[in-house]
Amino acid sequence: MGETLRRPQGTLGRLMARADRLNRLNRIFRAYLPPHLHDHVVLVRLDQDDWTVHADSSSWATRLRYALHNIRETLGQQLGIPLPKPRVRVVPPDFPPRPRRPRLTLTQRNAKLLEVTARNVPDPRLSAALRRLAQHAGASSGAA
Known part of the structure; x- marks a missing residue:
């Protein structure tokens, strides 16, 4: 053949x-x-x-x-x-795609810590940013 x-x-x-x-x-x-x-x-x-x-x-x-x-x-x-x-x-070699990492979530406990920190930060812009971050806590996430 x-x-x-x-x-x-x-x-x-x-x-x-x-x-x-x-x-x-x-x-x-x-x-x-x-x-x-x-x-x-x-x-x-x-x-x-x-x-x-x-x-x-x-x-x-x-x-x-x-x-x-x-x-x-x-x-x-x-x-x-x-x-x-x-x-x-x-010409880079072909690599298999990287596995996706699990999405990070903000726990309720860490959201409360961010809110407390935001109240005690004298910079109003930083305080507002910390409050916005705290609002992203997942409703179903537990305390860490």
Whole structure:
């Protein structure tokens, strides 16, 4: 089945050949890349027309730019093509969404403390703000 999919005729065969070429280039690229960057960058395209690498954050992109400057000529010689100036793009990895935190509620006890504090604060604007906050106490919340 694998040989059938890799036949050069047809769209799928061309796509598989392109993926194989990119994997081969990625292995060569990683051999020249400093080890601390391996987990933070992905080679997207590498040929004489375009050289694109994705980094997972702006700080890794900066480190990558310095590294690419040092390896560009040697890598081009290894591949036998003149490499253009590399393009580095920041593409954050996909993370699952954070779980939502439960909504905070103001207890009746804390609302009373806010009201007492509001009566004893000399600043009228702060006192009014504390009173407004105290009004947000949940009717069903218990004492904390």
